[in-house]
Amino acid sequence: MISVTEAEQIILKNLICFPVVSIPLEKAYGAILREDIFADRDLPPFNKALMDGIAIKSDAFVKGTHQFTIEGIQPAGQKQSALKSDQGCIEIMTGAVLPKGCDAVIPIEGVEIKNNKAFIKNDVEIKKGQSIQPQGWEHKKGERLLQFGDLLNPVRIGIAANVGKSKLKVSYKPRVAIISTGDELVNINAKIKPFQIRKSNSYALQAAFTKTNLFETGLFHINDDKIALRKKLAQILKKFDVLVLSGGVSMGKFDFIPEVMKELGVKVVFHKVAQRPGKPFWFGKYKNRKLVFALPGNPVSTLVCAYRYAIPQLKRALGVSEQQSHAILNHDCSASSKLTSFMPVTIIKEHGQLNAHPVSIAGSGDFAHLSQSDGFVELPIGKNEYKKGSIVKLFLW
Numbered sequence: 001m002i003s004v005t006e007a008e009q010i011i012l013k014n015l016i017c018f019p020v021v022s023i024p025l026e027k028a029y030g031a032i033l034r035e036d037i038f039a040d041r042d043l044p045p046f047n048k049a050l051m052d053g054i055a056i057k058s059d060a061f062v063k064g065t066h067q068f069t070i071e072g073i074q075p076a077g078q079k080q081s082a083l084k085s086d087q088g089c090i091e092i093m094t095g096a097v098l099p100k101g102c103d104a105v106i107p108i109e110g111v112e113i114k115n116n117k118a119f120i121k122n123d124v125e126i127k128k129g130q131s132i133q134p135q136g137w138e139h140k141k142g143e144r145l146l147q148f149g150d151l152l153n154p155v156r157i158g159i160a161a162n163v164g165k166s167k168l169k170v171s172y173k174p175r176v177a178i179i180s181t182g183d184e185l186v187n188i189n190a191k192i193k194p195f196q197i198r199k200s201n202s203y204a205l206q207a208a209f210t211k212t213n214l215f216e217t218g219l220f221h222i223n224d225d226k227i228a229l230r231k232k233l234a235q236i237l238k239k240f241d242v243l244v245l246s247g248g249v250s251m252g253k254f255d256f257i258p259e260v261m262k263e264l265g266v267k268v269v270f271h272k273v274a275q276r277p278g279k280p281f282w283f284g285k286y287k288n289r290k291l292v293f294a295l296p297g298n299p300v301s302t303l304v305c306a307y308r309y310a311i312p313q314l315k316r317a318l319g320v321s322e323q324q325s326h327a328i329l330n331h332d333c334s335a336s337s338k339l340t341s342f343m344p345v346t347i348i349k350e351h352g353q354l355n356a357h358p359v360s361i362a363g364s365g366d367f368a369h370l371s372q373s374d375g376f377v378e379l380p381i382g383k384n385e386y387k388k389g390s391i392v393k394l395f396l397w
Contacts, residue, residue, distance in 0.1 A: 001272040004340040014269055014285050015317040018172045028152050030213030031170035032319050037146035040163045042136035047098035051131040054089040054111055054118050055102035058128040066120045074099050089118050105131035149319045171318045177240035178205045179220045181248040201246040201302045208306055214318055224254040234264055244310055247297025250280040257294050266292055275340045277301040304342045307395045327356035327377055327394040333386040335379045344373035
């Protein structure tokens with residue numbers, strides 16, 4: 001049996017490289033960028049008006065001209081016009097290119113227009129460059145705007161669109177098969193018998209993977225039948241990049257997963273981790289290009305192992321780097337010194353710190369009380385007591 005730290009490092013060493021794909025911009029939200037994006041021209045690409053108003057040559061105002069003849073109009077999106085006379089002005093719209101010969105924009109609030117003339121109000125101050133954003137003020141042509149590894153959020157999607165990237169190179173979305181096992185499990189809408197349990201782990205796991213927006217998931221269920229397991233898992237291995245199983249990995253008579261995986265050519269990398277809950281956790285690799293996470297079947301164990309190992313490590317394989325979160329224990333806690341313990345907690349932010357409050361659950365099958373938690377903290381192996389104020393790793397649902 002290996003430690004939690006060893007399990008994490010072993011999975012890291014066995015991660016696979018997912019390919020790079022090119023997809024349309026409108027489908028790129030949430031993907032991981034796999035190229036640098038550069039400005040294809042200065043931003044803004046011209047001297048841009050920041051207000052509706054009139055564009056003038058400021059020197060004329062300084063020399064005493066307070067009324068200007070309107071020579072024309074400069075709408076946004078139209079070719080640059082030109083000022084003909086220092087005593088003239090051009091009406092201009094927000095976002096429009098500054099006309100040639102002009103170096104200041106007077107907001108419309110500071111102007112009174114009568115008989116094709118613009119009169120500057122008495123309290124208006126004018127200086128060269130006002131209400132104008134110079135060409136290249138934001139970025140120069142060739143400047144890097146987005147970089148390899150960025151998560152494509154709405155702002156970054158907008159930036160890519162602004163530089164004309166209709167397609168983007170991104171990380172491929174791995175296909176993750178979420179597989180529940182066990183004769184005791186029935187569909188959530190089926191008539192249930194006293195000795196049966198509704199499927200819940202697979203839906204919780206699917207939600208956890210879906211939340212990241214990094215994976216494509218498929219749901220499956222297989223009963224505790226060795227022949228059926230081997231046949232169905234062989235089919236799933238052909239179609240999916242990652243298998244995440246729930247149940248069938250302990251020491252019971254019907255826990256066939258380790259044996260069936262071996263028969264299918266899936267190499268066991270480790271089986272059993274010194275942790276509570278989730279000790280029977282099994283991890284394997286298929287032909288050096290597919291990963292298998294076989295998680296214990298109890299609901300809390302399943303989720304803890306998914307959030308502690310499967311999801312963060314698969315994110316790493318996709319190039320998503322996340323800082324480890326930490327919290328401060330708000331109570332004294334006890335745990336087995338022989339195992340790493342994962343304790344459900346609620347989190348309260350106080351004075352900029354995350355304080356962890358233990359949540360009492362009735363065992364690793366207690367989904368109901370787990371709903372009161374925000375995640376769990378990791379109490380490392382080797383200690384029986386953890387004092388209030390201790391800093392521990394935090395994993396949020």
